[in-house]
Amino acid sequence: MRALIVDPEAPGRLRLGEAPDPRPAPGQVLVEVRHTSLNAAELWFAQQAAPGEVIGFDAAGVVVGAAADGTGPAPGSRVVGFAEGGGFGALRAMDVADVAVVPDGVDLGEAAALPVAAGTALRAFDQAGALLGRRVLVTGASGGVGGFAVQLARLGGAQVIAVAGSEDGRRWVAELGADEVVGAAGEATGPVDVVIDTVGGDQLSAGYSLLASGGSVQSIGWASGREAVLPVGSTLGSPVPKAIVSVYNGGGLTDRQAQLGRLLTLVAAGKLRVPVGWRGPWGKIADAVEALGSRSLRGKAILDIE
Secondary structure (H helix, E strand, O other): EEEEEEOOOHHHHHHEEEEOOOOOOOOEEEEEEEEEEEEEEHHHHHHHHHHOEEEEEEEEEEEEOOOOOOOOOOOOOOOEEEOOOOOOOOOEEEEHHHHHEEEOOHHHHHOOOOOHHHHHHHHHHHHHHHOOOOOEEOOOOOHHHHHHHHHHHHHHHOOOEEEEEOHHHHHHHOOOOOEEEOOHHHHHHEEEEEEEOOOHHHHHHHHHHHHEEEEEEEEEEOOOOOOOHHHHOOOOOOOOOOOEOOOOOOOOOHHHHHHHHHHHHHHHHHOOOOOOOEEEEEHHHHHHHHHHHHOOOOOOEEEEEE
């Protein structure tokens, strides 16, 4: 099959090539992939993977082979799903539990942007608890996860403070519905009840210092690559403990199909916008890597399989 394969000589170590067709296990469907999504984590995995490997988490397409055990969607179904690897291939085998049927009217390309970015944001809010009337701080709000987090927090009834480093990014997150936009977490006014943090470093430290009693930092990423140092005394004196909680939305989860179903329902109803900052054919993977790696991208990068 055609695939984006790891190549140490290519920009971002990814280029179009060929790879063996996947062989589905009994509980997997075979999907003809039409669209995939580029995430920051994949730029890291491309640096670690062996030459010729097919990486990629997100994929949307059409089922061309039903699961041998009789479960899952039938051939011809439009689906989106997640797996740890294989998303950058023209064919992909995916566990039935990690696949959801895409409603009519939802663009398959936009659906491909949901599993990692929107799914991780939703996982964080599920861990944080009810949002109605609470204050939520989102760092890295102009990125893929951040853009979904801003919207999901608003849908949950929260007041949203978004952090974006550039003027363009701040305008962008304001358009997504943020109630307040600042250039750094330290510029926000506290207290806040939930911090959705994709940056780490100083932003995590500042966000933690703003937490109200019983609040939590939902730690999703560490884009800054810098250590987080908590101010002296910031962990003391809270009647209800404040927490820093790791967010995991990777392989082995049992509720992904339901999670994707929730997100697709919101998109189909026009309540959740899929923020797309770059979209093009997968042959232009170098352009997508440049957009994401330079941090100039607003929202998600979608690759259309040709």
